Amino acid sequence: MPGCLQQTYRQSSDPVKPMPKSAYIHIPFCAHKCDFCDFAVVTNLEARIPEYCRTVVKEIEQRVSSKSPLETIFYGGGTPGYIDTRELALIHKTLIETAGISENAEVSLETTPNAISTQKAYDWLEMGINRISIGIESVNDHELTAMGRDHTRVQAFAGVKAAQEAGFENIAVDLMYGLPEQTLDSWQSCLDETLSLGLPHLSAYAMTLATNSPLLRRYPMGSPQMPDDDLAASMYEMLVASADKAGLKQYEVSNFSRAGYASKHNLTYWHNDEYYGFGLSAHRYVDGVRSHNWRSFNRYLDDYLGHENLEVIDAETRIKEAIILGLRTTEGIDFSQFKKRYGVDLLTKFGPKIDKFADQGLFAASSSHLKLTSKGMLLSNLVLAEFI
Numbered sequence: 001m002p003g004c005l006q007q008t009y010r011q012s013s014d015p016v017k018p019m020p021k022s023a024y025i026h027i028p029f030c031a032h033k034c035d036f037c038d039f040a041v042v043t044n045l046e047a048r049i050p051e052y053c054r055t056v057v058k059e060i061e062q063r064v065s066s067k068s069p070l071e072t073i074f075y076g077g078g079t080p081g082y083i084d085t086r087e088l089a090l091i092h093k094t095l096i097e098t099a100g101i102s103e104n105a106e107v108s109l110e111t112t113p114n115a116i117s118t119q120k121a122y123d124w125l126e127m128g129i130n131r132i133s134i135g136i137e138s139v140n141d142h143e144l145t146a147m148g149r150d151h152t153r154v155q156a157f158a159g160v161k162a163a164q165e166a167g168f169e170n171i172a173v174d175l176m177y178g179l180p181e182q183t184l185d186s187w188q189s190c191l192d193e194t195l196s197l198g199l200p201h202l203s204a205y206a207m208t209l210a211t212n213s214p215l216l217r218r219y220p221m222g223s224p225q226m227p228d229d230d231l232a233a234s235m236y237e238m239l240v241a242s243a244d245k246a247g248l249k250q251y252e253v254s255n256f257s258r259a260g261y262a263s264k265h266n267l268t269y270w271h272n273d274e275y276y277g278f279g280l281s282a283h284r285y286v287d288g289v290r291s292h293n294w295r296s297f298n299r300y301l302d303d304y305l306g307h308e309n310l311e312v313i314d315a316e317t318r319i320k321e322a323i324i325l326g327l328r329t330t331e332g333i334d335f336s337q338f339k340k341r342y343g344v345d346l347l348t349k350f351g352p353k354i355d356k357f358a359d360q361g362l363f364a365a366s367s368s369h370l371k372l373t374s375k376g377m378l379l380s381n382l383v384l385a386e387f388i
C-alpha cells in the first residue's frame with residue numbers, strides 16, 4: 001500500500017477551486033539508454049510494463065477526485081511510443097473517466113523515431129493521440145553515434161514518414177545542438193534537412209550533461225570535439241534564423257511553430273498554470289503545491305502516492321516563477337494581466353532590474369509588455385537566473 005504521505009487533490013468538503021486542465025503522464029521505458037540522458041528512464045524492464053501502467057492507473061484514480069475536463073494531456077518519458085499501445089490506452093481511458101477530457105483537447109505522445117511503425121501510429125490515432133513529438137536530435141549518423149542514440153538518420157526520416165502515412169499532421173520534432181562532433185556546417189545542414197520536411201513544430205535544445213553522464217567520459221568538457229559556449233551560441237542564432245526562414249515562428253526560447261501549432265501543453269507550464277503529474281518522478285503543481293513522485297522505479301511502485309519532494313509555493317515564489325516562465329515566451333509578460341493575477345506592479349517591484357537589462361539590450365519593455373529581446377533569448381539562462 002502507498003505510504004501515509006498521500007496527496008489527493010480534493011476532499012469533498014473543500015471549497016470548489018479550479019482544477020488543473022493539463023496532465024503529464026511519465027512512461028519511463030526506453031529501448032536503450034542514451035549516453036547523455038538524465039531523465040527518469042528504465043531499460044530492460046519490459047516485463048514490468050503492465051505492472052507499471054496499472055500503478056499509474058491507480059495513482060490517477062486516487063489522486064483525481066472530481067471531473068474537470070482536461071485540455072491537454074502529455075505522454076512523456078522515457079519513450080511512451082515504445083510500449084504496447086493497449087497499455088497506454090488503459091491509462092488514457094482512466095484519465096477520461098476520472099478527470100474527463102474536452103472536445104478539442106491536445107493529446108501528445110513522445111517517441112523515438114525507430115519506435116514508430118505505421119500500424120502503431122494508426123493505433124495511437126485510434127486511442128486519441130492527436131499530436132506526436134519525435135526525438136530526432138540529429139540527422140547526422142556520426143553525431144547520433146557520438147551521443148549514443150540507437151537510431152540512424154534513415155530511421156529518423158522513416159519514423160516521420162510512418163507517422164504521416166498513418167494520418168498524423170500535428171507532428172513536432174526535437175533536435176539538439178552543442179553535440180560532440182557537431183560543427184556549424186553540420187548543424188546548418190541538420191536544420192535545413194529537418195525544416196524541409198515542412199512539419200509544423202520544431203524544438204531544439206542545447207545539450208546539457210549531468211556530471212556523471214557517460215558521454216562526458218568519452219568527450220570531457222573542453223575536448224576538441226565538444227562545441228564550446230561561443231559555438232553553441234552561434235548554433236542557437238542559426239536555429240532562430242533558419243526556423244524563421246522556414247516560416248516557423250519562435251514562441252519560446254527553444255520552440256518554433258506554424259500558426260496554431262504551438263504546444264498547448266507546454267504553454268501551461270510557461271503560463272504558470274497548474275497541472276497534474278502521474279508516474280515515475282512526475283512533477284505536478286496542484287492547489288499551490290509543487291511535488292514530484294519517487295524517482296526510484298521500485299519505490300514508486302510501492303508508494304505511488306508518496307513523493308520525493310513537496311514545496312508549498314508562497315506568493316513571492318509564485319511571482320518569481322511567473323516572471324521566469326513568462327519571459328521564456330516571445331509574447332512576454334502583459335503588465336496589466338500580471339498585476340491582475342499576482343497583485344504586483346512589475347515596474348514598481350523590479351524597476352531597477354528591468355532598467356538594467358533594458359540598457360544592456362536584453363529586455364524590450366513597451367507600455368503593455370515586458371519581453372526578452374533576441375539577444376536576451378540567447379542569454380536567457382543568465383538573465384532569468386537574476387529573478388530566482
Ligand code: SF4
Pocket residue numbers: 029030032033034037038039041077078079112135
Ligand atoms: S530515448 Fe530519450 S528518454 Fe530514452 S534514454 Fe534516450 S534521451 Fe533518454
